[in-house]
Amino acid sequence: MDVPEEAVPRQTMDVDIACVGFGPAAGGFLTTLAKKLQAAGETPLESKVMPGMPLQVVCYERADDIGFGVSGVVTRARGIRESFPELNPAEIPMAAEVAEEKVLYLLDPGGASRRPFAMRAADKLIRAFRFALKYEEQAVELPYTPEFLHKMDGLVLSIGQFNQWVGQQLMMTGAVQVWPGSPVAEPLIEDEKVVGVRLVDQGVEKDGTPTGAFLPGMDVKAALTVVADGPVGPIGRKLDERFGMPENHTKHEWAVGMKFVVDLPEGVDLKPGTVFHTIGYPEPEIFGFFYVHPDRIASVGIFVPSWFDNPVRTAYRYLQHYIQHPYLWRYLKGGRLRSWGAKSLQESGLQGEPRLAGDGYARIGEGSGSTNVLTGSGVDEAWATGVQLAEGVVDLLARGKPFTRKNLEDAYVARRRASWVEQEGRVAERARDGFQRGVIPGLLGMGLTGLSGGRLAAPGKPRAPHERIGKIEDFFSDRLRSEDVAAVKEECARKGKALHDALMERCGWPPIEYDGDLLVSQQDALLLGGKVQAPAGVADHVVFLYPNLCDTCGTRICVEICSGEAIYPGEGNAPDFDREKCVHCGACIWNCSENNIRFEAGAGGLHSAEN
Amino acid sequence: MSAFHIVVCGGIVPDPLQTLEPISGPQGPALKNEMMLPSVLDPWASHALYEAANLAKNAPDSKIWLVSLSPKAKLQQVMMRVAQKVPFELVAIEGPASGFTDSVEVAGALAEAIEGIAGLDRERLLLFGGWESASRGSGSTMQLVGERLGVRNQFQGVDVLEVQENGSFRILERVEGGMHQVSRCAGAPALLGWATGSLPEPPNQPQLGMQNMRLIMPALQRARPAGLTGGGIEFLSASLPKQQRETRVVKDLSPEKIAREVVDWIKG
Numbered sequence: 001m002d003v004p005e006e007a008v009p010r011q012t013m014d015v016d017i018a019c020v021g022f023g024p025a026a027g028g029f030l031t032t033l034a035k036k037l038q039a040a041g042e043t044p045l046e047s048k049v050m051p052g053m054p055l056q057v058v059c060y061e062r063a064d065d066i067g068f069g070v071s072g073v074v075t076r077a078r079g080i081r082e083s084f085p086e087l088n089p090a091e092i093p094m095a096a097e098v099a100e101e102k103v104l105y106l107l108d109p110g111g112a113s114r115r116p117f118a119m120r121a122a123d124k125l126i127r128a129f130r131f132a133l134k135y136e137e138q139a140v141e142l143p144y145t146p147e148f149l150h151k152m153d154g155l156v157l158s159i160g161q162f163n164q165w166v167g168q169q170l171m172m173t174g175a176v177q178v179w180p181g182s183p184v185a186e187p188l189i190e191d192e193k194v195v196g197v198r199l200v201d202q203g204v205e206k207d208g209t210p211t212g213a214f215l216p217g218m219d220v221k222a223a224l225t226v227v228a229d230g231p232v233g234p235i236g237r238k239l240d241e242r243f244g245m246p247e248n249h250t251k252h253e254w255a256v257g258m259k260f261v262v263d264l265p266e267g268v269d270l271k272p273g274t275v276f277h278t279i280g281y282p283e284p285e286i287f288g289f290f291y292v293h294p295d296r297i298a299s300v301g302i303f304v305p306s307w308f309d310n311p312v313r314t315a316y317r318y319l320q321h322y323i324q325h326p327y328l329w330r331y332l333k334g335g336r337l338r339s340w341g342a343k344s345l346q347e348s349g350l351q352g353e354p355r356l357a358g359d360g361y362a363r364i365g366e367g368s369g370s371t372n373v374l375t376g377s378g379v380d381e382a383w384a385t386g387v388q389l390a391e392g393v394v395d396l397l398a399r400g401k402p403f404t405r406k407n408l409e410d411a412y413v414a415r416r417r418a419s420w421v422e423q424e425g426r427v428a429e430r431a432r433d434g435f436q437r438g439v440i441p442g443l444l445g446m447g448l449t450g451l452s453g454g455r456l457a458a459p460g461k462p463r464a465p466h467e468r469i470g471k472i473e474d475f476f477s478d479r480l481r482s483e484d485v486a487a488v489k490e491e492c493a494r495k496g497k498a499l500h501d502a503l504m505e506r507c508g509w510p511p512i513e514y515d516g517d518l519l520v521s522q523q524d525a526l527l528l529g530g531k532v533q534a535p536a537g538v539a540d541h542v543v544f545l546y547p548n549l550c551d552t553c554g555t556r557i558c559v560e561i562c563s564g565e566a567i568y569p570g571e572g573n574a575p576d577f578d579r580e581k582c583v584h585c586g587a588c589i590w591n592c593s594e595n596n597i598r599f600e601a602g603a604g605g606l607h608s609a610e611n
Numbered sequence: 612m613s614a615f616h617i618v619v620c621g622g623i624v625p626d627p628l629q630t631l632e633p634i635s636g637p638q639g640p641a642l643k644n645e646m647m648l649p650s651v652l653d654p655w656a657s658h659a660l661y662e663a664a665n666l667a668k669n670a671p672d673s674k675i676w677l678v679s680l681s682p683k684a685k686l687q688q689v690m691m692r693v694a695q696k697v698p699f700e701l702v703a704i705e706g707p708a709s710g711f712t713d714s715v716e717v718a719g720a721l722a723e724a725i726e727g728i729a730g731l732d733r734e735r736l737l738l739f740g741g742w743e744s745a746s747r748g749s750g751s752t753m754q755l756v757g758e759r760l761g762v763r764n765q766f767q768g769v770d771v772l773e774v775q776e777n778g779s780f781r782i783l784e785r786v787e788g789g790m791h792q793v794s795r796c797a798g799a800p801a802l803l804g805w806a807t808g809s810l811p812e813p814p815n816q817p818q819l820g821m822q823n824m825r826l827i828m829p830a831l832q833r834a835r836p837a838g839l840t841g842g843g844i845e846f847l848s849a850s851l852p853k854q855q856r857e858t859r860v861v862k863d864l865s866p867e868k869i870a871r872e873v874v875d876w877i878k879g
Contacts, residue, residue, distance in 0.1 A: 013818050058821070065626070065649040066688070093647040161647055164688070171687050174828050181692050181815055202814035215814045295644075338630065524858045531628040537814060581860075607626050609649045 010198075010216040014049035017393070018197055018222035019059035020184045021229035022066050024080075024159070024379045025365025026059055027166040028386025029226055031083050033057060034175040036394045045397050048223065055397070057176040058220070060199065062183040062229075062584070062601045064533070067164035067609030070341035070583075071379060072259065072299060074098060074275050074291050076154040078420070079384035092165045094158035094293040094610065099273030101152055103145040106281035106288075106325050107138045112508035113283055118440050139278075139327035148375050148450040149277065156273055156291045158261070158299070159379065160609040183538075183601035185217050187225060187235055187361070189242065194360035196221040197235065200538055200601065206579075208539035224403040225361040226389065227368075228382075231346035232586025234601050236367040240354050251352035252306070252462035253373075253432060254590045258315040258342040258563060259289075259301025260323065260529065261610045262518060265334035268296060276328075277376075282321040283308065284439040287376075290328060297338065299611075300328065303345065304561070306465035306590060307435045307442075311472045311555040314500040315342060315563055315587075316522045320512050324519075336517045340529025341611035342563035344586040349373035350429045351462065356416065357408035364389050370421055374428030374450055381421045388415040427454030434458025466593035471554055472499070479507045496569050498559045526564050526581055534579040534604035541602025542567065542588060547574035549594045558588040558597065579604065612774050614672035615799060616732050617663040619699070620721050620740040620756060621656025622708045623681045623689050625649070633849035640711045640846045650685045650708075652693050655741020659805040661813060662772065663739050664697035670774070675699040676731075678724050680717055681708045683834050690827050695820035696813045701830040702728060706837030710746030711849070713842025718755030720837040725760060735799050736760075742767045742804035750804075757802035764796050767804040 017033075019026050037045060037055060047053045063069070081087055089095035107123050108115065115123065126133060126140055134141040167178055185200040197220050203213035227236050231254075245251075264270070270292045278288040285308035291299045302322050304315045323332050346352060346366055353369030356362065364370070364385040371378035392411030393403075401407050416422055427449070434445025437460050445458025472489075473482045480503070488502045505511060512519055526532045544550060550573050558567050559575050563585045570576030574596075584605040588597050625631060625648040632643040642648070652660070660677060667673035677699045679686055686703055702724050706712075725731070725738075738757055743750035750767070757765050768785035775781060778798050783791040785806050857876070861869070 011816075011818055013821070058817075060817075064692070066691075067649050093644060164647075164649075167688065168684050171691070172684075177691070177821065177824060179691055179695065179815075179817060179820060181695070182817060199815075199817060213811070213814070215816070218817050220817070521858065523860050527628065527858060528630075531626070533628070535812075537811075607628060607649065609647060 011218040012221060013218055014221045015056040015058050016047050016049055016222060017055065017057045017224045017226060018220050019057070019226040019228055020197060020235045021227070021233055021365070022059050022061035022167065022178050022180075023069055023163065023228060023230060023365060023382065025370070025382040025386040026226070026228040027163065028079065028083065028383035029228065029364060029390045030057065030059060030170050030176045030178070030386070031166060032387045032390035033393065034170055034173045036390070037175045038173055045394070054175065059176065059178045060182040060184050060197070060220075061178060061180045062603065063605055064181045064603065064607060065609060066167040066178055066180050067160045068606045069159040069163045070257070070259070070343040070606065070611040071159035072257065072289055072291065072301060073159050073379050074151045074154055074156050074289070075377060075380045076151050077380055079380045079387060083383070083387060089155055092157065093161040094297060095162070096156045096272035096292070096294050098151050098154045098156060098275055099271045101150055101275040102277070103142045103149060104139045104276055104278045104327065105142060106278050106327060107140075108281055109138045109326055110508065110510060112504070113281060115284055116438065116440060119280070119284055137326040137330060139325070146447065146450045151275065156275065156293055157379070158293065158610050160611045164609055181603060183603050184229070184235055185601065186238055188219060188221070192359065194225050194239070194358060197225055200603070202537050204537065204539050206540045213537065223360065224393065227361060227363045228365045228386065229367055229601070231366045232344050232589060232599060233367050234599065236354065236363060239358070239361065239363070243355055243358055245354055249351060249353055250462065250464075251346060251348045252464050253347040253352070254306040254465060255303040255345045255347055256315045256342055256561060256563060256585060256587045257301060257303050257345050258319050259299050259340070259611065260319065260337055260518070261339035262298050262300060262332060263336040263338055264296040264298050264331060268331050270298070270331060279443070281325055282318045286318055286322070288322050298331070300332065305347065305435070307468065309468050309470065309475065311469050311475050311557055312498070312500040312503055312560040313557065314498070314560045316525065317500055317504060317512070320519060321509060332518065337520060337525065337529050339608040339610035340525045341606050341608065342583055342585040342587070344590065345378070346371060347373050347432060348462065349432075350425045356413050358405045360403055362389050362408050362412055370425070372424055372428045374431035374446060375424070381425075384419065384421050385416060388412055388419060391415060429454065430457035433460035433462065436460030436462055465590055469555060469557060469593065472503075476503060476507065493569060498565070498568070500560050522565050529608065530564070530583055531607035532564060532581060532583055532605060533607050534582065534602070538603050540577060540579050541584070541600040542577045542579070542582065543598040544574035544577070545596050545598055547572060549596045550574040553593050555593065557591045557593070561587045561591045563587060612670040613778060614735060615666060615670050615737050616735045617667060617673060617675045617737045617739055618725050618728070618731070619656060619660045619663050619675065619677050620738070620753060621653045621660065621677060621679055622744060622746060623650040623679065623685055624653050624708065624745040626651050627654070631851065633851070639841060640849050642709045645709055646682070646685065650689050652689055653741055653745050655743060655745060655805060657693070657812070658808040658810070659739040659741055659803070660693070660697060660699065661810045662805060662808045663737075664699070664813070665810055666772065666774070676702055676728055678702040678704070678721055680704040680706045680720055680837050682706070683831055687831050690824070690831075691820070694823035694827055695815040695817060698819060698823060701827045703831050703834035704837045705834045706839055708746060710744070711846060712747070712839055713844045714747070714749045714752040715755060716839045716842045717837075718752050718759060720839065721752070721756050722759035725756070733800055736762065737799055738762055738802040740804055742769070742806055753802060753804045762800045762802045764801040765804070766794055766796070766801065768806045769803045770806050770808055772803060
């Protein structure tokens with residue numbers, strides 16, 4: 001917001017650099033900056049706000065702990081290893097070097113998956129000729145996978161543990177401060193320049209009304225604000241609204257990634273570092289992964305993309321079917337759920353890159369479009385952009401130059417443009433356009449782009465997710481009569497439930513037989529796995545702006561896609577929101593057909609550090 | 612109200628709802644992947660700290676120290692939350708926080724650290740802590756600390772401390788049946804093992820956090836090992852209680868209906 005005169009006095013604090021969000025990007029930025037700040041023999045960089053003291057660098061992280069991040073993840077870790085040349089994966093809990101990697105096409109064991117004709121034909125051929133293929137348990141290992149998909153020299157990580165480890169390294173230096181439980185409400189803007197951030201108000205009711213314990217969020221003024229708040233971070237989005245996106249850049253392509261972390265049962269002896277990438281099941285549009293960590297722990301998850309045009313698309317139910325695919329279930333059956341989490345992925349890549357720098361601010365990480373949408377790699381790229389910004393910042397500080405847009409473009413953006421992140425991002429830029437026309441064109445397009453080094457791509461113009469979604473009745477018309485759909489809608493409305501489970505079961509998906517250990521209800525996953533919590537005293541961070549608009553939304557896809565069932569059918573026009581179930585994945589905002597959801601940085605969310 | 616020197620003792624514990632798994636390690640029993648678990652300041656000790664801050668706010672020139680025996684690396688992370696809540700100085704002792712320690716040894720280490728606090732006025736001393744810890748729950752550590760330091764006025768299960776006009780204390784201690792015993796004490800020095808107290812968790816104050824961290828960081832660097840040897844205790848086994856879990860999240864049932872459902876489920 002622009003800084004007006006305030007009726008309620010707020011505390012103000014001055015720092016040199018304020019960061020928003022602590023993830024891989026901020027980790028790369030702060031690690032590089034801390035090293036430079038402590039480099040022996042170099043002139044220390046002095047604080048301008050506290051003369052005589054070192055540079056005052058603070059990072060505000062919304063989640064209650066820096067380890068509450070979510071990501072797959074398998075990464076080539078080039079940028080990370082460059083920052084930590086002596087990196088020993090054994091120092092990071094749950095880390096393992098990639099030992100074995102497979103790309104698997106999963107057939108449909110039950111017949112419920114909605115497969116295009118080409119896939120059904122392929123499935124028949126595979127079954128017929130399975131003896132000549134690397135076929136096992138209703139899956140076939142692809143005989144050739146392109147170089148661009150492999151992570152064979154990389155690491156399997158828990159992002160939560162990685163963040164904790166990086167945070168510990170940083171805090172031991174004493175050079176920077178990382179404050180968890182500190183959501184940032186908005187950027188502070190004066191004369192079109194970002195001058196810092198405002199933290200969220202505390203001591204308010206759910207609707208934001210101050211109580212007797214009201215404490216206005218502090219204004220943190222900084223010469224440089226580093227925005228590293230991820231793909232759905234409110235500060236990044238507010239900057240996009242305020243300063244606009246570059247011409248022809250849009251963030252139309254998204255996915256929800258959801259994963260379980262599982263204790264594998266006794267007797268499963270998969271090597272740590274085993275990696276499976278899967279396609280084909282539970283739906284052709286849904287890609288999956290299975291990574292093995294040390295101590296018989298595995299991460300298993302799926303991505304539900306925005307070009308999966310199911311009006312009741314959802315993640316949790318599909319994830320439960322995914323893990324029960326025979327190829328995976330032989331390793332997972334009898335296992336125990338340790339952890340669960342979900343996040344949105346910004347999959348527009350360079351097509352969705354925002355303005356990377358402006359007067360007083362710079363953007364890094366996934367929210368800045370750094371994810372490589374061909375290789376499906378984001379963590380290392382995010383880290384690298386943080387390193388690039390830190391190098392630029394140190395350069396500017398050493399030369400006494402201010403953090404103007406021009407200077408940041410010269411010092412940071414230029415570095416980024418010259419780096420492997422950009423080069424590989426350019427190759428990937430149109431890799432996923434084919435998915436706009438279907439999964440087969442999309443896969444062919446990825447192959448085409450990857451093999452041609454980005455020179456060729458399948459055609460397809462990304463559309464906003466809501467522009468793709470049709471009526472529920474139309475989507476299910478090949479399997480259900482409209483009166484069947486109407487009956488399901490009525491029953492679910494009466495029970496106050498989302499539609500996806502009932503519709504999926506009507507289409508042949510078997511009910512989930514809970515075992516209380518790995519196959520659990522979504523509510524149990526929240527409590528057992530995500531340990532989701534939300535503190536009192538702050539306003540709800542998901543707000544339906546104009547409830548009447550929700551009446552015109554035919555699908556209420558926000559209810560279906562909500563990772564934690566935090567958004568559920570309500571009594572009034574708009575769905576209801578229960579923040580004690582929200583994991584802040586942000587899927588609601590890119591699924592809303594009316595742009596009717598305000599998604600802020602709230603406190604709480606996941607309390608598991610193993611995702 | 613005259614000033615107090617309030618020393619709060621508190622370790623760190625895994626964040627509530629984390630899944631704990633006792634294992635046998637080379638150095639005895641431990642929690643599996645303890646260093647992976649996100650941690651918080653012991654909830655009982657947290658209440659004690661907030662009560663200390665409230666008391667200090669009303670008694671000018673009071674000082675608060677937090678004495679914590681914990682793994683340094685995890686303690687540092689915990690401090691990034693706690694430091695934003697209330698003003699205090701940290702006295703850190705490096706040691707395990709798993710709960711598989713001997714409370715006599717822990718109390719000894721805490722008492723020694725407290726004795727080493729420069730400028731501590733024993734006549735104004737209030738020893739605060741949780742009436743038990745969330746890690747072990749022996750309910751004996753604070754009592755032992757008090758005994759080591761010669762603090763004989765001890766109160767446990769405290770929810771309220773009121774300083775009277777004449778400087779004496781009126782203290783409410785929990786007893787059976789959801790009741791409180793009203794105790795009176797002439798004044799400091801005294802030891803209070805807090806239950807939940809009566810204050811909400813304070814909001815985060817980033818400015819306060821930064822002020823606190825200026826002293827917390829050097830304190831962490833100075834942390835000496837506790838040198839715990841196990842106290843001659845041999846843990847024969849450690850296990851989690853068996854649990855059967857069924858979850859139903861409701862928002863509109865009365866407490867009576869919920870209670871009836873729970874009773875039926877237990878009996879069923």
